[in-house]
Amino acid sequence: MNDETTLSFEDAFKRLEEIVARLEAGDLSLDESLALYEQGQQLARHCSQLLDAAELRVQQLNEDGSLSPLYE
Numbered sequence: 001m002n003d004e005t006t007l008s009f010e011d012a013f014k015r016l017e018e019i020v021a022r023l024e025a026g027d028l029s030l031d032e033s034l035a036l037y038e039q040g041q042q043l044a045r046h047c048s049q050l051l052d053a054a055e056l057r058v059q060q061l062n063e064d065g066s067l068s069p070l071y072e
Contacts, residue, residue, distance in 0.1 A: 007043075009047055009054075012043050013043075015039075015043055019039060023036055
C-alpha cells in the first residue's frame with residue numbers, strides 16, 4: 001500500500017471509502033479486517049490533518065483580508 005502521508009486528500013478519502021466497503025461486506029478474515037481497519041485509521045488521521053491544514057490556510061487568508069470570512 002502507498003504511504004498514506006503522500007496521498008492527496010481525494011486519493012486518501014477514496015481509499016478510505018474502499019476500505020469501509022470491504023469491511024462492511026463482511027467476507028474478510030479477522031486478520032484481514034484488522035489490517036484494513038488499521039489502514040483506515042491511518043487514512044482517516046491523514047485526511048483530518050489535511051483538512052486542518054486547509055482550514056488554517058483559509059483562516060490565515062481571512063486575517064490578511066484576502067477572503068471574506070466563511071463563518072459569521
